Amino acid sequence: MRILLVDDEVELVSAMAERLNMRGVNADYVTCGKSAVEKAQECHYDVMVVDLRMPGMDGIEVMKLVKEISPDTGFVFLTGYGSEEQKTASEAAGANCYLMKPVKISLLMEKIDAAAQAACTLSE
Amino acid sequence: MPFNLRITPKFWRQFEIDPAHGSFINYRRMWWQCVIVMTSVCLFPLIITTVINAYQYQEVLKSENIAPADRLVSNTARTISFFLEERRSALDFVVRERTLEELSDGRELTRLLYRLKQVFGGFIDIGLINSRGIQVSYAGPLDLQGKNYSRQSWFHEVMIRGVHISDVFMGFRGYPHFVIAIKHDTEDGDYYIVRATIDTQVFNDLARPLNIGPGSDTFMVNGEGVLQTPSRFYGSVLQRAEWTTNMESFHTTVRELDDPEGRAIIMGSRQIDDSPFMFVYVHQTQGLLAGWLALRGKLIGFFVISTLVVIVVILGVCTYLVSAVYEADRRREAVLHKVEYTNKLASLGRLAAGVAHEINNPLAIINEKAGLLEDLIHLTPDFPKKEKAHEIVQSILGSVDRCSTITHRLLGFARHIDVNFETIYLDNLVKNVLGFLEKESHYREIEVKLEVEENLPAIESDRGQLQQVFLNILNNAFAAVEDGGKIEIHINSVGGDQVAVRIEDNGCGMPPEHMKLIFEPFFSTKGRKGTGLGLSITYGIIKKLKGSIEVDSQEGIGTTFVVTLPVKRPA
Numbered sequence: 001m002r003i004l005l006v007d008d009e010v011e012l013v014s015a016m017a018e019r020l021n022m023r024g025v026n027a028d029y030v031t032c033g034k035s036a037v038e039k040a041q042e043c044h045y046d047v048m049v050v051d052l053r054m055p056g057m058d059g060i061e062v063m064k065l066v067k068e069i070s071p072d073t074g075f076v077f078l079t080g081y082g083s084e085e086q087k088t089a090s091e092a093a094g095a096n097c098y099l100m101k102p103v104k105i106s107l108l109m110e111k112i113d114a115a116a117q118a119a120c121t122l123s124e
Numbered sequence: 125m126p127f128n129l130r131i132t133p134k135f136w137r138q139f140e141i142d143p144a145h146g147s148f149i150n151y152r153r154m155w156w157q158c159v160i161v162m163t164s165v166c167l168f169p170l171i172i173t174t175v176i177n178a179y180q181y182q183e184v185l186k187s188e189n190i191a192p193a194d195r196l197v198s199n200t201a202r203t204i205s206f207f208l209e210e211r212r213s214a215l216d217f218v219v220r221e222r223t224l225e226e227l228s229d230g231r232e233l234t235r236l237l238y239r240l241k242q243v244f245g246g247f248i249d250i251g252l253i254n255s256r257g258i259q260v261s262y263a264g265p266l267d268l269q270g271k272n273y274s275r276q277s278w279f280h281e282v283m284i285r286g287v288h289i290s291d292v293f294m295g296f297r298g299y300p301h302f303v304i305a306i307k308h309d310t311e312d313g314d315y316y317i318v319r320a321t322i323d324t325q326v327f328n329d330l331a332r333p334l335n336i337g338p339g340s341d342t343f344m345v346n347g348e349g350v351l352q353t354p355s356r357f358y359g360s361v362l363q364r365a366e367w368t369t370n371m372e373s374f375h376t377t378v379r380e381l382d383d384p385e386g387r388a389i390i391m392g393s394r395q396i397d398d399s400p401f402m403f404v405y406v407h408q409t410q411g412l413l414a415g416w417l418a419l420r421g422k423l424i425g426f427f428v429i430s431t432l433v434v435i436v437v438i439l440g441v442c443t444y445l446v447s448a449v450y451e452a453d454r455r456r457e458a459v460l461h462k463v464e465y466t467n468k469l470a471s472l473g474r475l476a477a478g479v480a481h482e483i484n485n486p487l488a489i490i491n492e493k494a495g496l497l498e499d500l501i502h503l504t505p506d507f508p509k510k511e512k513a514h515e516i517v518q519s520i521l522g523s524v525d526r527c528s529t530i531t532h533r534l535l536g537f538a539r540h541i542d543v544n545f546e547t548i549y550l551d552n553l554v555k556n557v558l559g560f561l562e563k564e565s566h567y568r569e570i571e572v573k574l575e576v577e578e579n580l581p582a583i584e585s586d587r588g589q590l591q592q593v594f595l596n597i598l599n600n601a602f603a604a605v606e607d608g609g610k611i612e613i614h615i616n617s618v619g620g621d622q623v624a625v626r627i628e629d630n631g632c633g634m635p636p637e638h639m640k641l642i643f644e645p646f647f648s649t650k651g652r653k654g655t656g657l658g659l660s661i662t663y664g665i666i667k668k669l670k671g672s673i674e675v676d677s678q679e680g681i682g683t684t685f686v687v688t689l690p691v692k693r694p695a
Contacts, residue, residue, distance in 0.1 A: 009485055015492035022499050080484030081477060101484045102491035102528050 001116055002044070005029040006036040006062060007051040007078065016049075019105055025112070033057025033065075040066045045073050046116045049108070052079040052090065060093045067094065074115030078103065133443050135450035151450050158442040166434045174427045178420060185416055189390055190378050193405055196333065197392035198376045200342065201403045204330050205396050207246075208289060211322060212304055212398075214244050219308040219318050227252045227261065227318065234263040246326040248301060253279070253317040264321065266297060273319075282307045282317050289399045292324055292344075292352040292361060300324045300361045302352075324361070328353045331403065339408040345369060346400045357383070357406065368393065368404050380409070458660065465661065480531035487527050494520040529559075545584050545693045550615050550623055551576040553587065557594045561602060568607045577616035583623055584693035589665045596658040597627050597685050604631025604683060622688050630682040639677055 003020065005013040005027055013029035020027035028045075030036050033056055036048065048066060052059040063075050076097040077090045087098045096115035099108065135151035218227075218236060226232045233250060240247045249264020257274025273279045282288045288305040295301065305319040331344050331353045344352035349366035351359055358365045367384055368391070378392040383406070392405040498517040501507045551574070558565075558572060565572050601611050614626040634642070638649065643663040666673045670690050677683040 009489060012485070012489045012492055015489070015496045019492065019496050019499050022503065078488075080488065081481035100528075100532060101488035102524055103488070104491075105495050 001046045001112075002026045003028075003047040003049060003112060004036060004039055004045045005049045006031075006033065006054070006059075008032060008054045009051075016105075016108075020109070020112075023105075023109060025109070033059075033062040036062050037065045037069070040069050040073070044070055046119065047074040047076060047096075047112050049076045049078060049112065052077050053081065060090060060095075063093055063095065072119050074112075074119030076108070076111050076115050133447050133450075135446055149453065151446055154449070155442055155446045158446060159438060162438045162442065163435065166438065167431060170427065170430060170434070174423060178423055181419055181423075182416060185419075186380075189407060189409070193378045193390055193392040193407055194376055196336070196342075197378065197394050197403060197405045200331065200333055200405070201376070201394040201396055204327075204344070204401070204403060205399075207326070207330055208304070208396065208399055208401075211244060211246065211320070212287065212289070212306070214240060215304055215306045215318055215320055219306050224252075224310065224316060227316075230261050230263065230269075233261050237263040240320070246323050248297075248321040248323050250318065250320045253305075253319055255315050259319075260316075268296065278303070278305060279317070283315075287398070291346040291350065291400050292327075294362070297321070302327075324353065336405075337407075339410065341406040343404055344396075344401045345404060346402070352401055357385075357408075369402070462661065462664070483527065483531050487524055487531070490520065491524045491528075494524065546587055547582045548585050548587055548590065549580070549582050550590075550625060550689070551580060553590055554594055554613060554615065554625065557591055557598060560595060561598055564602060565611075568602075568609075570602065570605055570608065571610045573610070573612045575612070575614045577614075580615060581617055581620075581623065581691050583689055583691045585669050585689055589669065590689075593662050593665050593687065594625070594627075596662045597687070600658065601627060601629040601631065601683070601685075604633070605629050606631070617691075618688060621691050623691060624686055624688045626684060626686045628682065628684045633677045633679040633681050633683050635679050639675060642675065643673075 003025055005017050005020075006029070007013045007016075008031050010029075010031050013031065017027040017029040028039065030039055033050075033054055036050070037057075039045070040048075048063070050059040050062050054062075057065075059077050059079075066073055066075075075095045076099060077095050078099050078101055080101045090098050096118050097111040099111060135155070218240075222232075222236070227236075233252065237247060237250045240250065249262065249266065249268075251259045251262040251264070251268060253259050253273055257272050257276075257279050259268055259271045259273065262269045262271075278288050278290055282305045286307045288303075290303045290305075292300045292302045301321050301324055303319055303321050305317050307315055307317050309315045327344070332342055336342060341356040341358070343355040343358070343365075345365055345368050346352055347369065349364055349369040351361055351363050351365055354360045355363075355365065358368075374395045374397070376392060376394045378390060380388065380390055383389050383391075388409045390407045390409055392407075393402055395402050494517050498514065498521070501510055501513050501517065507513060554574065558574070561572075564570070598611070605611060610630045612626075612628045614624075614628075616624055616626075618624045634649070642659050644660060663673060666687060666689075672688045674686045674688075675683065676686075
């Protein structure tokens with residue numbers, strides 16, 4: 001399984017990617033929405049873990065653009081600022097999951113698996 | 125509640141209800157000002173009218189009695205005066221028309237007396253007295269011929285003045301009478317006197333007019349105050365009544381005074397021209413006074429009743445108006461404070477959310493880095509001091525977990541300002557709120573017990589608002605209990621469509637008069653420490669969520685709040 005982590009906090013995504021790699025997940029990371037879209041054009045990701053609030057392009061915009069390129073990519077959103085509106089908006093846009101930072105690695109893995117599964121089911 | 129508290133308007137206890145947030149307006153003073161101004165405006169004309177009316181009634185009553193007295197005295201005095209004048213003129217005529225010889229003749233004199241009696245009436249006898257004072261001839265019932273009058277004062281008066289009318293006296297006859305004597309000068313320089321006695325019965329009849337009432341009296345007195353005719357109240361003929369002579373006047377005078385018996389009277393009097401007599405009319409004013417007193421009683425009664433009615437109406441109107449102003453001011457103030465509070469809460473919410481967000485990112489980094497370290501420790505078989513390192517990382521991750529719980533709670537609390545219905549499990553919500561107070565209960569050793577009924581239904585309500593409600597109530601409970609106190613929370617369903625949360629503490633409790641006021645805005649027993657808004661906002665929220673709140677408290681035993689909420693979202 002190949003996933004891409006997108007967050008403007010490089011320290012966070014690098015550590016997270018490393019930990020996922022240790023758990024057998026092929027995880028790349030980028031620090032802005034634009035790079036994420038470019039990465040999506042380069043190769044196919046099963047799941048993207050995206051921060052909702054980033055400078056430039058926000059998480060939902062990234063998802064919209066990536067879905068145009070790769071509709072079967074699953075999305076897990078991460079945020080430090082949880083609100084009902086955001087959750088509703090992200091789910092309406094097609095996100096598979098919405099998590100609040102900080103998140104336990106086991107929970108993240110579980111949600112990534114679920115998102116990948118859901119995306120698979122959708123593409124079939 | 126005591127009766128006096130029930131009837132006292134709220135604004136009267138303004139400083140009791142709201143000691144910390146005293147309004148700039150002193151409603152008691154406003155009420156007093158209203159009452160004083162309105163009472164003055166209403167009662168001043170009433171007092172003036174009553175006084176003027178009383179005075180005018182009194183004057184009218186007086187003049188109604190004085191005018192008839194004046195008329196009666198004048199008319200009767202004129203009649204008496206005419207009576208005396210008539211008899212004097214008759215004698216004058218006799219003296220001028222008859223010669224001395226004719227008058228000296230006893231038979232002729234008797235005939236003359238007979239004529240006078242027939243024509244004028246009132247004559248008893250008639251006599252001729254010569255200049256030496258000897259009665260030369262006499263016609264009448266007694267034998268007075270040859271009687272010498274030269275030493276009597278009246279004889280000298282006639283010699284000087286030419287005419288004399290005597291007081292009433294007994295004389296030789298032994299019954300009251302008076303005399304009229306007229307002097308006639310002869311051509312040879314001598315003179316003689318004709319003297320006639322007048323019957324006082326006629327006089328009495330004249331002095332007692334027919335139209336006087338039972339409280340009235342008429343009589344004649346002479347210059348010394350001796351009664352010349354009998355009086356109804358003051359004695360018979362020739363008794364003394366000096367008090368009547370202190371107002372001798374040739375004009376009719378009427379005045380009010382007290383008689384010797386102390387009775388209030390109106391007395392009218394007039395001197396009879398060319399005579400020693402004065403006619404007196406007395407009217408006792410007791411009846412008059414009784415009428416006046418009755419009228420005055422009625423006036424006073426009317427005044428007192430109207431004053432009472434006016435005062436009651438004024439008190440009612442002033443209390444109603446000031447209460448209305450007070451309530452309107454309080455509502456306005458409460459709305460302003462609520463807006464301020466909501467704004468404050470919203471700012472606080474935004475601040476909390478911002479802080480939580482800013483902390484969550486570095487917290488996430490710490491979490492990942494520590495996680496990574498733990499992975500490395502785990503995956504590296506010969507990691508130095510592996511156990512110790514693992515312990516440290518676990519400690520870091522534990523702290524991250526605690527921090528994230530706090531930030532998540534802050535975000536959750538700050539989020540809900542408007543009503544936003546969602547499915548809520550009240551036990552979780554109360555646990556969440558208790559989380560805020562966990563440290564305090566721990567430090568103060570307060571025992572907090574939560575009992576939840578099994579299969580408690582979830583309710584549809586607003587999470588943030590309910591958090592505020594329970595935080596307020598629990599904060600109050602924490603403030604009420606002593607260190608080591610006890611707070612019990614029971615949550616159970618009521619009739620399937622409601623859920624009740626019962627929060628019971630064993631704190632200081634409150635007196636009954638406070639129980640009615642605790643949901644009032646600005647009522648606080650915490651002095652400057654409390655806003656007095658907590659429970660009023662709580663009450664407002666519960667009303668908005670269509671629930672209800674009840675309080676029961678006993679001083680020194682504790683307080684119980686019961687919040688009941690509908691299971692279904694209200695329509």
